[in-house]
Amino acid sequence: MEEELQSRGRRDILFEQAELYRKLENISVEVLSKYNYQEIRPPTFEDEKLFKRTIGETTDIVEKQMYTFTDKKGRRLALRPEGTAGVVRAYIENSLGKITSVTKLFYLGQMFRYERPQKGRYREFYQIGAEYFGNAHPVADVEILLLNMEIFEKAGLKDKVELYINSLGCKDCRQKYRAELLKSINSRSKDLCKDCHNRMEKNPLRVLDCKHDRDKFKDLPAIENYLCDGCKEHFDGVQSLLDSGDCKYKVDRYLVRGLDYYTRTVFEIKSTEKLGAQDAVSAGGRYDTLVEQLGGESVPACGFAIGVDRTIELMEKTGQKVKKVFIAIAGLTGNLGLAGQAIKIARLLRKNDIFTEGPYPDKSLKAQMRLSNSLNSSWTVIIGEEEMNKNTVILKDMTGQSQEEIPLDNLVADLLGR
């Protein structure tokens, strides 16, 4: 490959893997529709300021990881590093809150962050997300959670993920907590790593998340003791309703989010086995002040985003195969009459939703059989002059050695019956 065509963090998603992406997307759309969420496709680029205002000016995402550029008219734009900001902007801009009192939206697609790539983290990555506007009650949080878990369940990952929840409180309780936390951390600041010192200044809550120091924090003040009555009641409500919904979860009082806009409920769905250093396959929470902060009315909201690429990695470990048929031609190579017959049969099979490969008239039968084998076909259908005249085919089971001659008219029923 020519050197100038390479660029870091670019990747191609091929074949079986692409199939898994589509499968997860289909499952998600199906589940989301059942919960009455409607699709929205916001642009992949927005005004840079949108992300600065929503995600937080001092977060790394905005400070270092955005793909920003200036267009020909001098506008400052950015490729979206996450989905919520654009959806909220669209919600306000299109007055979606005026149509119905609650609004449920979902989106899927690529996000972009300029980071050093590693396992489960790419510069262009996929998210599937949902946002629920206009309902402050814990049922909304819980609907988002149940919905999210149902997607993983349908994707065959029920035993591979766990739900962790926490409450960060509203502005008031968080401010109080933050002050106490800072005091407590400060008193032992020399024990802490370099990164934690940095976090103390930018976002003290994230100190709780530190990989090195986390174990030293068992006795730090816990957010749950600082929640105001309203926030406490809300969080209790979430837990009670999750129980009603028969949804397992763990409360993790150290669970924190990196984005500034979260209030009250936050959650992560983690893989039970390590996916490299990253184990969160989905995350989200409530953001009751964001709509107003962006110039809309005061509307409560909550949502989630699934890390599709990481979820695919999990799904790859539980792979399943599609059964395929290969159509082979016996006799002299290049026989157009036989090729025509093969095409007719292939059309017939595909019409009946059977995955069909072939024909390859210019290969010897041996070569065709080898190809069929290496394509992992379940069966090979063989036709030659003799069979065509009798209107039959030879159906060979590729998992063993057996084959039988059957009337062409029975082929579809026979295959579907197996």
Next chain:
RNA sequence: GUGAGUGUAGCUCAAUUGGUUAGAGCGUUUGGCUGUGGCCCAGAAGGCUGGGGGUUCAAGUCCCCUCACUCACCCCA
């Protein structure tokens, strides 16, 4: 942005202290088997050793730069 490791055939990897024409397995392909795959055997194709510069009589091997990949930190889904 920081750190460590790695770049040789489509893939996984060899190549002695720097020393002839850079090898092997898998895969691909052709044949052994004129209408039957997997196993076996024989042949073939496939390389600017990531790119550039330097040292040297001589560089895949040593040095510098650069690009990319992998993993981790940071951050986050």
